[in-house]
Amino acid sequence: MEQSKEPIILHFDFDCFYASVVENENPALKTVPLGIQQKNILATCNYVARAQGVKKLQLITAAKKQCKNLVIVNGEDLTRFRVVSKNIWLFVREFVWHNLTERLGLDEIFIDATEMIDFNMSQLRFQPGSKDPSFFRLSRNDPSAGFPFVWDELPGYTYPPAASSGPHSLLHQRLFLASHLASFIRTQILTNFNHTCSAGISTTKLTAKLAGSVNKPDAQTLLLPGFEAAFLAGHEIGKVPGVGFKSAQKIRDKVLGRTTKDEEIEFTEISEKVTVGTVISVITTPAQLEPLTGGNGQKIWRLLHGIDPSRVAAAPIVPTQISIEDTFRPGRITCLNQLTPVLHQLTLKLLQRMHADLIGPGGEKWLAHPKNFRLSIRFHTRNRDFARMSRSGRMPGYVFSLSTPLDVVAERLVREVVVGLFKGLCTERKWELQLVNVAAVNMADGGGGVDIRDMFSTLRPRSESWENKEEPTEYLDGIVNNSQQYNSPPEKEPEPIKEVKEDEDEGGEQEGEGEEVVELEWGDGLSDSSVEYGGIGSRGFSHNDPCPICGERFPVFALEAHQRFHQSETEIEILG
Known part of the structure; x- marks a missing residue:
């Protein structure tokens, strides 16, 4: 058979995800205008509200003025959204060979279906105009695992509009087949989780994501090959x-x-x-x-020009870092007395995430533990400088106690570690904080001997083009791990603290207090429809790309050499 080398990429975007989660909890809300609040803005709203002129990311006051009967639900606690997002992702992951699924935020999934499509192409005969059913195999070894489809019944839309019997080239056939796979997965998500999603089918992540945004909600769009330039030309x-x-x-x-x-x-x-x-x-x-x-x-x-070589990266099981941040209006955080409660709140959330993501089934064993705690801050400046400053130190052993209440651990960690890191960063007498980020970085396995990043050194390479921020993961629940329980090591004096000024992603946050941002090594976004797209989206590219191991930014040409440094390090602690 003629070989076609173009990858086949599917992109799924859950419709009004936060609102949909809330509606599933309370079905009575499906028929009323509903908005999800984070701080003073709407993180998202359902389509009933949008039909009445309400917009996502709108100020709450403006949204209520626009829609008098708008129902507001607080969405600052992301726990329920994370749980649903993770469950859907784990479900979809089971359909995809080699786990080539990449999460973007809580509400988007990329799939590299190339191998699945090419295998089925080798088993099937393209039948344009035929109404006879064919069978898409989801497994190489089990011929009964799959779903029926009809070649001539193209699901969803195409760009440009085309007759379903039109495609005859191999690439057209592969994309045609991928449309049936996308439709099957969307149906499975709806059936099992009661969430609709929109999908895009194309040969790159860039064009698949844009194609999926054309016909929303609850629809899919196939971008036909040869029309990428015309498709992109119409986008702002x-x-x-x-x-x-x-x-x-x-x-x-x-x-x-x-x-x-x-x-x-x-x-x-x-x-x-x-x-x-x-x-x-x-x-x-x-x-x-x-x-x-x-x-x-x-x-x-x-x-x-539609050229995007980045690849869908198979997500590893254990995150290499977890971080949580918040942003503030000018004048909100100007002294240590105002900052300390914020540090406690963020640190407590970080510890809760560590327990959720790094402790195995039964809650008795650490699957991994971070070697370092990192604090990053950004000040309000007149020139809208989006650079962050960071310091890190060794994560104290008492953090890994499974018996001490987390609020007690958080209070001690802030008092003994975090405040000291901040004082090392802030040397000015007068300051106004815009952003605070706390992070657990540099994971080692639960036995304390092997670095997590070494476990994944042979995985499929990370995508290179648009991920300047890491993609998301929420997936430790139910994972079997043979690592022994981590016993808290003797507490040591913190290692010498390192400092770096990081170039923030271009764009930065909106003015006003920001919502909680939960980041894993793959970049947990928090909007229901792409506030960030890894490195693509509202923030765009940074001037330097981040090291996937420590997070520090380097020019692209220097990144490979920097990663070799990590491979050879022994006792050196890395600033993430």
Whole structure:
């Protein structure tokens, strides 16, 4: 059979995920306008509310003014959303060979279905116009595991619209078959979890994600090969995953013949739309994009032309880091007395996540334990500098006690470790904090001897193009692990603290207090529909890419050498 090398990528986006979780808990809310509140904004709202003019990420006051009968449910505790997200992901993961499923936030999943599609293509005969059922096999070894489908009944939509009997090339056939797989998975999610989702089918993660956003909710779109450029041309530049807010605004300015200083760029809804088609008609070389995108001209040029080599990364079982952060309005956190309760709250949440994600079935054994605690902060500045400063030290042994109440552990950890890290970072007498992030980093196995990152050194390579932030995972429940129970080691003096100033992802947060952001090594987002897309989305690319082991950012050309340093380290503690 003729070979086709293009990957087959499916993207699933759960519709109004937070609202859908709440509606499943209380079905009476399905027919009323519903909004999910985080701090002073709507994280999302259902389609009943959207039909009445309510928008996600809208201020609560504005949303209530727009819709008098809007029902508001507090969504700042993400626990129930994480649980549902993890259960759906684990369910979908069972259908996919080699576990090639990659979570993005709590509500998106990528699947690399290339091998599944090619195997079925070798077993099937393409039958355009036929109404006879064929059978898609979900297993190589079990011919009864699968589902029936009809070649000529294309599920969902195509771009551009096309007759179902049209595709005849091998790539068309493979994508046609993938549409049936996407439809099957969407049906299984709806049947087993009562959640609808939208899906995109294409040959790259970039185009699959964008295709899935065309026909929402509860639908799917296949982007036919050869039409990628025309498809992208109609998208507003800021909607392209990988183009950050600041870069998008600078590109608009270039196209419209105006200039906006960095400090004048506001993170608000854009009134003047500029499409990708217009951009590439005015900006004709990657070099012209370089000064507009912080040196990412080549990357963004490729994305605007539909070129995306990044791959779906098989998610490992144990996260290599867990972090939680919050953001604050100017004037909210200006002294240690105001900061300490915040540190306690974030640290307590971090410990709760560690217990949820790193302790095995029965709650008796640590599957892994982090060797370091990291504190990152960012100050409010006039020039809208999004750089973070970080310090880390050894994670104390008492953190791994399974008998001490977590609030007691959190209070001690803040008093003995976290406050000291902050004082080392903040040397100014007057300051205003915009962001605080606490993280458990540098995982070792539960026996205390093997670093988790070494366990996954032979896994499929991480995708390279648009993940400048890590993809999500929520999956330790029910995992069998043979590691012995971790007994708290003798407490040691903290190792010398290291400090780094990190380039924050382009774009930053909106003004005002931000919602809790829960990050794993793969980047747990928190909106129900892509606040962040790994490195793609509202924040876009950072100037440097992060090391997947420690999180520190380096130019792409230096990243490989830096990772070899980790492989050779022995007693050196890494600043994550």
